[in-house]
Amino acid sequence: MDVYLSFDDGIQSGTKQVLETLKANSVKATFFLTGSFSNHYISQDETNFLCCLKDIYENHSIGNHSFSHANEFYSDYYHKGLKIDNSDLRRSVTDDFKLNKNWINTYLARIFGEKKINESTLLAANQVIQxxxxxxxxxxxxNPAIFNSNQANFLISIDDVDTKQEADMLFQDGYQIFGWHEEWKMKFELSSDTRSFFKQNIETIVGEYNSPNWDLHSMENFKKDRLTEDYQDLIDRMMTKRNSEKLIILMHDRAFRTGYKKNNTNISPEISIKYFDNEREKLSKMINTLKQYNARFKTLDKFY
Structure with missing residues (x-):
């Protein structure tokens, strides 16, 4: 069975822990990066952001997950485009993806030099498929033939509610669009907090809308957006599909963050260690359990 580990919404708190765990277990993954969340992380720890982006580029695969993450208003995003200010100016989904590609490539060029980065695509060092x-x-x-010329030339097309036009356009722009088969379940309180923020403050926002820069290590937030099930629950669901040749697992970087940030006086290390110092160990146990089932770990650009 081929297993494809995928992590959404990075680079953010938790990305470093995920990368360290993957390296310790000699496993590669695909990171679907989001510009707005990454931009928030830069304001907190630019050095760590650059180190994580360098690691992902050199050792894993990169996917485009939009710049805005729809500001968490998904239905509006797919029906009308992203509302970006109080004049009702909109950014299309495809333009949101282009903005994300350009934004990430700007930082890749900063790390590796402009000559090494092809600004027309979003790719990691050993990746040829967007x-x-x-x-x-x-x-x-x-389209399997994009991955391997020996594969049949046909389109696998699956839509979720309201995505047909946008998925078609992104595919035409050169992206292979991936969903997932299983998700490691977690809470999404910060998504609700973001929607509430916009609803409460929409009339007073000046200029372009930006999602709130939540401190994921604060006393208020460090328990939010955490895993709600053990790794074995995920494994058990996967084993019901073990006859499948390929399984894509969806996870989110921030679910694996530690609860304690150095010099944060709002939270004691004793509390964070008690609750959330072993999140990366759960990821490691999941990986090693799958290895016992002879899983082969691959990145999504090697799907066929």
Whole structure:
């Protein structure tokens, strides 16, 4: 069985822990990066952001997950485009993906030099196929022949509610659009907090809308957006599909963050260690359990 580990919404708190765990277990993954969340992380720890992006580029695969993540208003995003200010100016989904590609490539060029980065595509060092994932939707647009010339030339097309036009356009722009088969379940309180923020403050926002820069290590937030099930629950669901040749697992970087941030006086290390110092160990146990079932770990650009 081929297993494809995929992580959404990075680079953010938790990405470093995920990368360290993957390295310790000699496993590669696909990271679907989001510009707005990454931008928030830069304001907190630019050095760590650059180190994580360098690691992902050199050792894993990169996917485009939009710049805005729809500001968590998914239905409006797919029906009308992203509302970006109080004049009702909109940014299309495809333009949101282009903005994300350009934004990430700017930082890749800063790390590796402009001559090494092809600004027309979003690719890691050993990657030749562009990957995309729509925020908040399990949609697919894949042509196996793009991955392997020996494969049949046909389109795998699966839509989730309201994504047909946008998925088609991104596919035409050169992306292979991936959803997932299983998700490691977690809470999404910060998504609700973001929607509430916009609803409460929409009339007073000046200029372009930006999602709130939540401190994921604060006393208020460090328990939010955490896993709600053990790794074995995920494994058990996967084993019901063990006859499948390929399984894509969806996870989110921030679910694996530690609860304690150095010099944060609002939270004691004793509390964070008690509750959330072993999140990366859960990921490691999941990986090693799958290895016992002879799983082969691959990145999504090697799907065929």
């Amino acid at each position: 990957l995309g994932r729509l925020p908040g939707r399990n949609a697919w647009r894949i």
